[in-house]
Amino acid sequence: MKPVVSFLLQLSPQTAYGNLEAVARNLSDGLEILLNYRKVKCSIFMDGPTMEMLKKTAKPLSIGKIKAGVDEGLVEFLGGGFYDPMLPLFPKDLQVRQLKKHRSKLKSFLGLEPQGYFNSSLVWEMGMISVLEECAFDYALVSEAAVREALGRNSPVSGWFTVEDQGSLMRVVPVSDELSKAIGEDDLRWREIAESYNREEKPVVVLLDLPPQAEEIVGFFERLVDFVETNEVQTWPVSYIVNQLQPEGALSNLVSAGRKLGLPFAANTCREMLVQRPEINTLQKDLLNLFHRGKGNLQGKDLEKFYEELLPAMSPIFYRNLQDDEGMRSLKVRQWGFRYLQKAAHDLDSRMNFSGLRIDVSDFMLQGMKQIWVENPEISCLVDYNQGGILRLLNHKTPAVNLVNAWHDDGGPALFLAECLLPNEDLTTEQIGVLLAGRDRLFLEHYDYQVKRESGSAQVQLSGEQGYRVGEKQGVFLVKKELHFDNGSPRIGVAYEVANTTYQENPCYFGTLMELGLLESGEGPCIVADGSKVKWDRREPFIYPDAKKFKVFDSSLDAAIELEFETPTTVFIGPIFSASSAAAPQMFQGIRVYPFWKSSLAASEKFECKMNMTLSKR
């Protein structure tokens, strides 16, 4: 019996490619090989930007051939999101916009409307059914593992099923994980696996990823043609399954966490990523904040244009726990994602003519606790008063950068303005680095907040008790932390008052920890202390004594942060690395800056210090 396979060729989202133009040219040549052979019928998915590039680079004759191939049923183009997002992570308005934009691009490119929906991450949730139905999709491709889970069986599943939710219906076609892997990895057992799916000559859907290197794409198509010819494989596009075969039954519930996302095996949904990785969660919440603000304040064309600005930040690359520029483990990818959002924020401000200061006390992170969002036309930041008043986000809008963008392998968020006590001992620079990385001497207790408005500015006043441990001693300090924001300037004033309420002396080093996602490029000068450039190799930590002004700048991002101290201050600076499975043992994830002051903190004594932070372009 001939194996019957529906090949689904998937091009990674455009963000995966360094040179999209070369990819599009090779793709056009590869498709020509496939269509000339005429015996391979398959389905193809590519995201919007790749499609646009293909339209731009392909010769008119090639486009004509592709159109003819579609008409003759040799090739089927699948629909999806314009940037191929994982839909359940985003509001419905943005989901629909992504799907409709991709559909209209496909229509203008090839004059066809897609019948099937595909998402390269194979994420599925029941809430997607109504959206897909609204966007005129007949069927959707889902992971076979999810269908097996829904059916409660371990045997191979092929054909198509139905799912319904809130009165909407969708046909789902499982993609065989096992056979896709076997054919993709040239496993000789593939025929045996295929037979287990091909009962009653039902085709099995095999997902093949096109290689990310442009020069390998043509070779991929040649190998595919060769494979079909040599093994006498009977092929069909995926639509054949839905259009020609009877349904296998109905599924009451279907959930798929997706593939190639870096999620733990036990994860049920892609939303697990938001719980596991605070960096991804912060990016998504920043996007939701912008979305809600835009939706509440803009209308008509302004709103549509603003939504367009948000769409690229929905690309799956920003929601994967992967390294090597494939996910958010790469500092470059995180900077990239926040750049899209800050550009959208800047656009929103100009559309709303926003000036002044906006303070929003709400559950920004959607975790059941409030945070304080402070925004002016220059900067925005998120003050987490329930966790020691740390800044979870610090966006500078004009260079479009979020400075609090480092990564921690322990799954904790990057911290900014996190107060930390170090013992008054003879510590080496390395020892300070280790203590700071350990994060167990931080003031992370809840503060009470007060917003005090002044003329042209506002203060967020935080106060509360913070537990400490210095050497053998333990106790509670009464801490007041004031953040001062101006209406239209990228400056934040910070003032501390630490009162020792105990009857024992607590000599210590008091400082504030800042973990910055900067200096990814790794070249050139990056620090100016008291007007002089300081050499730093970005590998070994160092301490700069008695600084009045300390500036860290990133030339490639065109971003800088300058700290100005009221009294001479010692500043620790060190790199943040994370583990890597790649050839390089460690990945650079940002820098740790820790300005600190020596304090005797005798019984009932108060310690006070102040500094100003100014964000600027380089």
Next chain:
Amino acid sequence: MRADLIDIQIEDFGNDVEISLSGSLSKAQLSAVREKLDSLMSGPGVFFFLNLERAHFAVDDYLEMFLDLMNKTRERNSTMVLLFRNEELLEYFSRYKNIFEIHESREAYKSSGLSKQLKQVGVYYGKKTGLRLSPRVAIAAGVLIMGWLITLFLIIAAQGKDIADKQSQIMALESQRDRYVQEIDKLESSIGPLKRLGVVEDTSQLNSFGAIRDWVSYLKHLENTRREE
């Protein structure tokens, strides 16, 4: 913890301050809401817009709180405006609808009457700067300033007209000069062949002629030359 369920948003635009409350507000949150609003509205600002569109009040105690807040803002010569459009809130505030300033949005309030807003700003700054003007003096000062402005405008307009006249004269003279140059070129070209034949001597090219600045000097020069001869 229930007090922590309220969402508060403050947008500060200088004289205008919009404070939005959202969430379900029961008795448990009353003191927290009162404290937050009291603190926020004691800061600078002339118009305090309380946007309650997304708030739901579970008890009547909030009415008293808003009355109290309104009195306090009046004491500070500021105005408190409630913003909402939903029926539920209209019903909730119906008892005091004549007391509270209720509008659908900030823009709706702004278009509801310019004079009362100007008056409000005047009262606020009068209080803030300690400078108080009676309406008559304010009108007189206004008329005086307007008079200055009009005079200044007239002077500028007159000067502008003068400049425009001179410019047109310059343009006319320039075009006249161009016309003369063309005419001379034409005359020169018409006597060109004669010049080449040596019939006409071009006196304009003579150095002595060119050196002589006026005819009186020239004639004196001729007479001197003859005498010497």
